[in-house]
Amino acid sequence: MAEKQSKKKLALHWKIMIGMALGILFGIVMLYVSNGPDIVKDWIKPFGSIFIKSLKLIAIPLILASLISGITNLKDISKLSKMGGRTIGIYIVTTILAVSIGLVLVNLVKPGNSITDKTRTELVKNYSGDTQKYKDEAKRQKDAGPLQALEDLVPENIFAAATSNRNMLQIIFFAVFFGISLVLIPEEKGKTVQSFFNGVNEVILKMVDLIMLAAPYGVFALLAALVVEAPNPDLFQALGFYALTVVFGLLGMIVIYIIIMSAYTKKSPKFFLNGIAPAQLLAFSTSSSAATLPVTMERVTEHLGVDEDVSSFVLPIGATINMDGTSLYQAVAAVFIAQAFGMDLTLGTQLGIIATATLASIGSAAVPGAGMVMLVGVLGYAGIPEAGLALIFAVDRPLDMCRTVVNVTGDATVSMIVAKSIDKLGEPKVKDWDDNFVQ
Template sequence: MRKIALHWQIIIGMVAGLLIGALFLLFPWGKDFVVDWIKPFGTIFINSLKLIAIPLIIASLVKGVSDLNDIRQLSKMGSRTIGMYIVTTIIAISLGLLLVNVVKPGRFIEENTRLEMMESFAGEADSRIASANETKERGPLDALVDIIPDNIVAAASSNGNMLQIIFFVVFFGIGIILIEPSKSKPVKDFFDGLNEVILKMIDIIMLFAPFGVFALLATLMVEAPSSDVFIALGAYALTVVVGLAFLLFAFYPTVVKIFTGLSYKTFLDGIAPAQLLAFSTSSSAATLPVTMERVEEHLGVEKDVVAFVCPVGATINMDGTSLYQGIAAVFIAQVFGNDLTLSDQLVIVLTATLASIGTAAVPGAGILMLVIVLESVGVNPAGIALIFAVDRPLDMIRTAVNVTSDATVALLVGKSLGKIKDPNVKNWDDHYKPQD
């Protein structure tokens, strides 16, 4: 009997979770039961992925950097990676601004709905604004200072310190390159072995992925806001979804097809489990181990490229978040009656691009950065209260976009460096079957 492919297993788990969640809503005790007895399994699944995120980055990035012949190769890879991430981010924000100006979803929100939602979410909005103000009060070079940790052990204790960890690991890898091969070999062998162990741990965790996403989607169903809120914000949510769907199913596959020759089916089949996991967890960091495994094993990008491009992307590349920030900022401005000029929207492009670099790869972090984007164009940041009700499902979709963008850039960088398998080999599709 042929084994069901991983992405289909995850889809079955997602659908089952939604159905079970809807079923339990029919009972007065249903929500409490799901929260108490089903939700913890989703949390355990996410925690297990986060558990190996930092060890994976350390092992794979040390291996990837140390396998390079000289510093010039690292410089070439780094410049291309950062450049491509910035380009895709600008394209995503511009697409979002185009859509929101055409649809104008803000005109569908009635005054009484706006006031009711502002009052309901006032406390949460205030806490996000306070957090954003703390960020704004930092010095212009504080972000640069934060990249260099004063204690790598302390930095490695939190997934929120990805940039610090990446800096240390790249620095460590450079040190390995610069010493004699005979002395570096034991260190490289250790990290090679560690990397293989971590990849096997990912395989084990992914056996439980369908059950994890089942628990996450069942919980989302019982904790979702009431339907009238979704109707009031339908135009806004639809605008975001259309933009994200265009990136997912048109822009990225087309770019990959043009520059690497991979077919739409090959690309989407290869990255599908990572997309579905990103959708379920709303966290690029939690999905990173699976993203790296899919890009290397199923899309043919060599390990040293994957080890560098994907962790950096999970930290600074947030195309889905950037598109959403552009749409949300203009939407809130429309609701408040603020007419944003072309120069205002160019400021949104710049601010959202910079904000995406500082957005942590964790659920809901984009909301905090949206406050900074709003204030950059003089819009009352309290307006973020308007979008809280539908932010969770949209966060799930934009995380899937972020992960797909990381995979796309990894393919482009790999192709530009000659580090990608030939997509035209006859047994390419057979390459997937053992892993699925």
């Protein structure tokens, strides 16, 4: 009896994959059942819609709590003058680079364009509803002045802005402004507010955990409805191209990290990979930068030679605001969904995606599934139907595992660069089995 109780439960990512497979099979079967498609639309699809709404529900609270909590953890804004300024500056640059790489790849590969006109028409009909509002918004952006985006960044009413996920940039602006102001006031006066937002952040993260427990059932409903409403096989071919585009971009980011690290610190790629590999493997298995943080700090300090003062400052901030893998994925996913719906995003809109994905990744919690939540804001900004999440959720879990590896690798890279820049990068304290870890 004790032995049975000690058995581990099936991991969530396996449950999601099973739900995905069962949803596809169920949808295929229902295509050959009398009134099967109607049954799926009336009795199965609503559960998928509820799942998407639950993700949208916590998007704005997640940004507010995560950003304000992360900024206030800096404690002293003056720290940004040297180590802090370099850390955040490098994080922002690498994030912009990641988003740009994602946009270049998705525009070159065009995975969404492999969907036929018939399937695209069905997608627009079944998922986007009335698309005229998106066309009107695109025209409005085209007719706006050159500084309209900057003007729109500042909300005139934060409560009004918080009523729509489309105002994600305004929410991020307010959260950053609020967080910096909270740090600048005396600690004893801001302690209660800081504790409040830290508590809210913990609650939101728990809500993410609870929502993700329903992910297998949400995936089942979404995929079943997707099959009966757009059963064309080219959709799944496009999904494969999309996944490969994301993975190729993520691999490219790791290569870029290694090149930058080697050029600046004069350390070999083998040395870097030997030191960080265990943290990368843990990141892949947990899909959580936060869960991997203790191991990342140990590897960076003990095996890569980064001074503890640097690693204890750079890495926690990185786990909060440095989500290069997530931002790259958001850029690719947003354009892919737009392509799937036959939308032609202008250069201005895609530049806006760079800004939105960069800032949204700062507020993306370091837990599994949070990237999908933040993607809602990116889609809302670009006027892309949020129901398009159904197209990519089937492969989100394995991609989440891959992009977490990139997030952790980026944190380690930046910690080495910052340590080198202030002469706090020395020899590793531990030289044992890891010298032969990567041949």
